[in-house]
Structure formats: C-alpha cells, structure tokens
Amino acid sequence: MGQLQLNKLDQYFSYPALQQYHLITHQLTWYEAQNYCRVKYTDLATVNNMDEENYLVKTLGSHVTYSWIGLQKGSTDRWMWSDGSGKAQFTKWRAGEPNNAGGNERCTEMNEESEWVDIQCEDSKRFMCYKRQDGKERYVYYLNKYTWAKSQDICRNKHTDMATVMNEADNSAVSDLVQKRLPDSIWIGLFKDKWMWSDGRETSFRYWLPDSPYRGNCASVVVSQQGRWIENECTQTTPFVCQGDLKVKKMVIRLKVRSDVDPNDSTVTSALLKELEKSLRHESLTDLKLTWRNGKNGLILQRDEQLEVA
Numbered sequence: 001m002g003q004l005q006l007n008k009l010d011q012y013f014s015y016p017a018l019q020q021y022h023l024i025t026h027q028l029t030w031y032e033a034q035n036y037c038r039v040k041y042t043d044l045a046t047v048n049n050m051d052e053e054n055y056l057v058k059t060l061g062s063h064v065t066y067s068w069i070g071l072q073k074g075s076t077d078r079w080m081w082s083d084g085s086g087k088a089q090f091t092k093w094r095a096g097e098p099n100n101a102g103g104n105e106r107c108t109e110m111n112e113e114s115e116w117v118d119i120q121c122e123d124s125k126r127f128m129c130y131k132r133q134d135g136k137e138r139y140v141y142y143l144n145k146y147t148w149a150k151s152q153d154i155c156r157n158k159h160t161d162m163a164t165v166m167n168e169a170d171n172s173a174v175s176d177l178v179q180k181r182l183p184d185s186i187w188i189g190l191f192k193d194k195w196m197w198s199d200g201r202e203t204s205f206r207y208w209l210p211d212s213p214y215r216g217n218c219a220s221v222v223v224s225q226q227g228r229w230i231e232n233e234c235t236q237t238t239p240f241v242c243q244g245d246l247k248v249k250k251m252v253i254r255l256k257v258r259s260d261v262d263p264n265d266s267t268v269t270s271a272l273l274k275e276l277e278k279s280l281r282h283e284s285l286t287d288l289k290l291t292w293r294n295g296k297n298g299l300i301l302q303r304d305e306q307l308e309v310a
C-alpha cells in the first residue's frame with residue numbers, strides 16, 4: 001500500500017463559527033420556542049447589557065418583525081439594578097420604606113438624607129448616571145427632571161447607565177455630589193420587577209418600549225422600535241432567538257489525497273479514516289464519529305487527474 005499524505009489537512013475543513021445568538025424564523029409560542037432552544041442550543045436568548053442588545057438587533061436584521069427572547073414574568077418582585085448587575089445586595093431604605101404606597105411604587109429615589117424611598121416611576125426627578133472609565137466608575141449628576149425611564153435612556157446614551165450603589169461608600173459619594181451641586185432627591189438605578197430569564201440568570205438589564213399598550217407574561221423584541229421590548233401573550237406565535245452552541249454538530253470535510261493507491265479499495269478508505277480521526281483528535285476534538293459520504297456516482301474517492309502523480 002502506498003504512502004498516504006495528510007499533512008495539509010487543516011486546509012480542507014473549518015470549524016463552525018461560534019455564535020451566541022441564533023435567529024429561528026419558525027413561528028412558535030414562547031414555551032415551544034423555549035423547548036426548541038433547550039433541545040437544539042442552550043436556551044432562549046438572555047440579554048445582559050447594551051452590547052448584547054446591539055448584537056441581538058444585528059442578529060434580527062430585517063428578517064422578522066417580532067422575536068421572543070428568554071424573558072418571562074415570574075411571581076416575585078425583586079429590587080434590581082438598571083445596569084444589569086442584578087438583585088440589590090446593599091440597600092439603604094428609609095425606615096418604613098419600601099412601602100409600595102398605592103401599589104405602584106417600582107422605582108427608587110435617594111432623598112436629601114441619603115436614604116432610599118420607593119416611589120412611582122412616572123414622577124419627574126433629577127437623576128444620577130455613572131460612567132465606567134479606565135476601570136473606575138464616576139457619577140454624573142443631571143439637574144433636569146425626567147421620569148425614571150427617560151432618565152435611564154439619557155444615562156445609557158450619554159454614559160454607562162443610571163447610578164448603581166453597591167455599598168455605603170457609593171451611597172456617600174452619590175449623596176455628596178448632590179449636596180455639593182444642588183441638594184434634592186434624585187433617581188438612582190434601582191427598580192422593582194418580576195421578570196426572569198429562562199436560563200436562570202439573575203441579570204437585570206431591561207430595554208422596554210415606553211408606553212406600550214400590550215400586556216402579557218412574555219417579552220418580545222420589536223424590530224421596528226430599535227429592538228425595544230414589549231410584553232406579549234406567551235401563546236402568540238413569533239420567531240425567536242436562541243443562545244449557545246448548536247448541540248449536534250456535523251462537519252463535512254472534503255479532502256485531497258495524493259497517493260498511487262486505488263482510491264476505492266476499502267483498506268485505503270478505512271486507513272484514511274483512521275488517519276483523519278487521529279489528526280482531528282490532535283485538534284482537541286473529542287467525541288467524534290467519522291463516516292464516508294458517497295459522492296454523486298457512488299464513489300467515495302474520485303480521481304482528480306490533474307492532481308494525480310503516477
């Protein structure tokens with residue numbers, strides 16, 4: 001049996017590109033979509049921050065109008081940070097707060113005594129943003145008064161996000177800045193919601209479309225609204241976005257072999273398979289199974305006269 005040359009193997013195959021989001025254009029209910037994503041990929045898409053939101057919008061392109069993401073209303077309210085960092089660990093509530101007066105207090109102000117109070121998000125207030133720069137976080141105090149959602153938009157567009165207060169030192173820093181410039185009560189980035197990610201992550205980035213009339217327990221992305229999210233009935237059927245790697249990977253490898261042996265001799269083809277497998281395992285691929293795929297005329301290997309050296 002002649003010598004088989006498999007040196008330049010890497011030129012003949014490539015790995016599937018690793019992508020976090022996958023648009024699936026089948027129209028399914030939220031639950032069907034969740035099941036589909038869990039079987040084929042990892043889960044429905046989670047969006048953790050503005051960078052991922054932008055990538056999501058890019059993934060959707062103009063292929064669809066609406067798309068499910070992995071956000072669903074749960075049963076428990078939690079106090080979360082606007083910048084996505086999740087549930088509040090440190091809090092500085094005024095005595096008797098949060099009291100959810102009138103049943104609709106879902107946003108947080110820091111009062112002039114540096115204590116926190118839950119109030120309605122529709123109130124207009126001065127607000128505190130922060131920007132991340134060179135690994136440091138700096139607060140930026142805005143004197144114009146807006147609703148909590150509008151303040152959030154401004155902070156995200158001009159800086160990083162609304163102010164996150166992780167400890168006593170942060171709380172003093174925010175409060176000092178307010179006292180020095182113009183003492184008032186201000187919005188901070190703390191809000192309350194029941195929404196949960198399908199993959200179990202406790203991140204709290206939200207990108208709701210303001211004043212949407214739709215109500216429901218599942219979150220849908222509206223492509224025509226810069227990818228902002230709306231509540232939607234979970235039984236509606238729309239396309240959706242999954243995240244994670246495809247669980248079943250299939251690669252078709254085309255290879256050229258320079259040899260003087262008979263290409264349709266089964267000992268040749270099985271020896272080739274062995275060599276290929278060795279080579280692929282060397283590329284740190286595990287759990288792989290190689291088979292030959294017949295060509296058009298039923299032959300596995302076909303002579304390429306121009307390449308053949310007799």
Ligand SMILES: [Ca+2]
Pocket residue numbers: 097098099100101105117118119
């Ligand atoms: Ca209150």
